[in-house]
Amino acid sequence: MPIDAVVFDVGNVLIEWQPERAYDRLIGEDKRREMFAELDLHDMNNDVDLGAPLKERAYAFAEEHPKWGDAIRMWHDNWFDLAGPAIDHSWRLLRALRAKGVPVFVLSNFGDDIWDRASEVFEILKEFDRYYVSGKLGHVKPFNRIYEIVEEDSAIEPDRLLFADDRADNIAMAQARGWKTHLFEGPQGWADCLVAEGLLTAEEAL
Template structure:
């Protein structure tokens, strides 16, 4: 079946999301390792992905863990250090698909309020035809419901969706529903997949 829409994850597909690396630069690797060994900041961020306001959740967690208060607050205060840099080749691929008239969707675990701020900072996030953002929907990958929402809202059959994500568990659920999938490791591999599907030419995918 021909592809009718291409679905992009955002973190580590369009924008690098490497909190540990950012904290290494902000507070040093040794201190970062000590903090992450004591605290599950990624679990804290899961609440944000489900719709909790970023600042409220982070600052509350900081008050619960006063030893690391200042460092935890950086998850909010220095958020754009955590979510950077842009993956430029992926941006070019998204725009090449749009130029070809291929609908492009965002399907991302992402906070509600920070999505709006990120869309001002990273203009590519405004260029999707449809957005399926966990913090706005109250559902996260890899759970089934958010994939159902994509199908229902777009009215596209699962086997006509091509989805790129950097996490195997997110890809596995989409594949189980019949979507075509691509485990993103780098933009070059994603470009080759788009060419192999006939969605872009080799020149367009550069």
């Protein structure tokens, strides 16, 4: 079946998302290891992905864990240290698809209130044809409903969607629904997939 739309995750597909690496710079690796062993900051961020305001959630979590209060607040205050840099080759691939008239969608676990700020810093986030952002929808990957929303809103059959994500559980749910998928492990593999699907030529995928 031909592909009618290409669906991009954001974190670690278009923009690196490595909070541990950022905290190594901000507070030092030893303190970061200790903090992440004691606290589940990624679980805290799941609430943000579901629509909780980032500052409100991070600051409340900091109050709950005063030992690490200053560092936890960095999840909000230093968010742009946690997110980035851009994955330039992936940006080029998205723009190459758009140049050929291939619709591109975003399907991302991403906070509602941080999305607009992130879009000013990472301009690629303004360049999608359709947006499926968990914090705006109140549903997250890898749960079924957010994939249903994509299908219903776009009116595209599952086997005509091609989805790239860096997490195997997110990919598995898409596959279960009949989507074509690519587990993103680097932009060159994604480029090769787009060429294999006939969406880009090898030259266009550079």
